[in-house]
Amino acid sequence: MAKYKKRERQELLLEKVSTDPFLTDERLAEMFDVSIQTIRLDRLELNIPELRERIKHVAREETDKIRSLSLQEVIGEIIDLELNHHALSLFIVEEGHVFRKNRIARGHYLFAQANSLCVAVIDEPLALTKSAQIEFIRPAKLGDKVVSKAVVEKMDGRIAVITVESKIEQRLVFKGRFEMYYTGEGEENG
Amino acid sequence: MAKYKKRERQELLLEKVSTDPFLTDERLAEMFDVSIQTIRLDRLELNIPELRERIKHVAREETDKIRSLSLQEVIGEIIDLELNHHALSLFIVEEGHVFRKNRIARGHYLFAQANSLCVAVIDEPLALTKSAQIEFIRPAKLGDKVVSKAVVEKMDGRIAVITVESKIEQRLVFKGRFEMYYTGEGEENG
DNA sequence: ACTGATGTTAGTACCAACTACTAAAAGAGG
């Protein structure tokens, strides 16, 4: 079987280039046993940018992913906050948070949302989780919007007690009782 | 104050290039108010590759990071496992896991290690956390190697009770009691 | 002030991987 027809070649080209953006026109020409010019024409017709632009695009995209990853250090977005009283955050369950099998969110992400909310609600330089009792009432699934509410029950100068309830569309999915240790000393050096 | 000395400029150059790998020699020359040749000499001395190589490197590196990201779905590396009995995992505290201020690990990472260990130790298609009581005894700091041990206390066909102890160099930093819900039905569709 | 060493700039030839364009050759279909 000799060369492909134009149509086939272009389909395959798209596939090749999207699976491996690092292919030069020269390599591609060899792969399809056509001239470089043909590959160029194909790219032109298919609006496939040149090698360097493809690489640049990948690099840009991925440097963005690092940013959104380090934003993930606080799980969930805080949408309401009154220091030392209460706080509200929203966490949207995405691909990375679920078991592949059943698309149920891993428990520790729900915990992380609650835990970082507790850290945020305390208006002190140092706030660490001391203990917690938690319950997972219902599973959260891919795409669910989990709203978590933390209420500070008491603060005695060292320990704060906070209750957290997380809901999806008004239905309780998680609750917990957190004891947080806090002080005014923000030790800067390790 | 006019131009920088060679030394200073090269330090700044390294910083600039590593924070933004997309800078051409021309842009850099403008920024430091020197000729392009000087920038080239600097790059040569500092072994900084040219723009295209830098971008290629970022693109390559980052396509790899997608892999290591999906590895992150289990926090910690499992180093010993006897299904339905016990499991051991190692979690090394890195930059992304700590508060910047004091380099203490965020609580939910220690929880995540324990939680995913509990999921792993149960030899059933579906295993979800039902509830947990946890205690943070001592803070874990940047660079610490946290060894977590999960022991299955009992399994009654639906609920497993697991105790977890996490230690850094033999010293207890975290303990918890987890109730896990499990079944043989691995529902594939949401 | 003169001498060297170090640092900076200029300029040339060359490269990869292209774009944009023109033009010729090859095939395929009626």
Add this chain to the structure above:
DNA sequence: CCTCTTTTAGTAGTTGGTACTAACATCAGT
């Protein structure tokens, strides 16, 4: 056979460089 599409060839120009040579500039020490 003629026509229309497809493919190939070839030229000029671009970006962002390398590698190299050579001319200046700056300052340090004597």
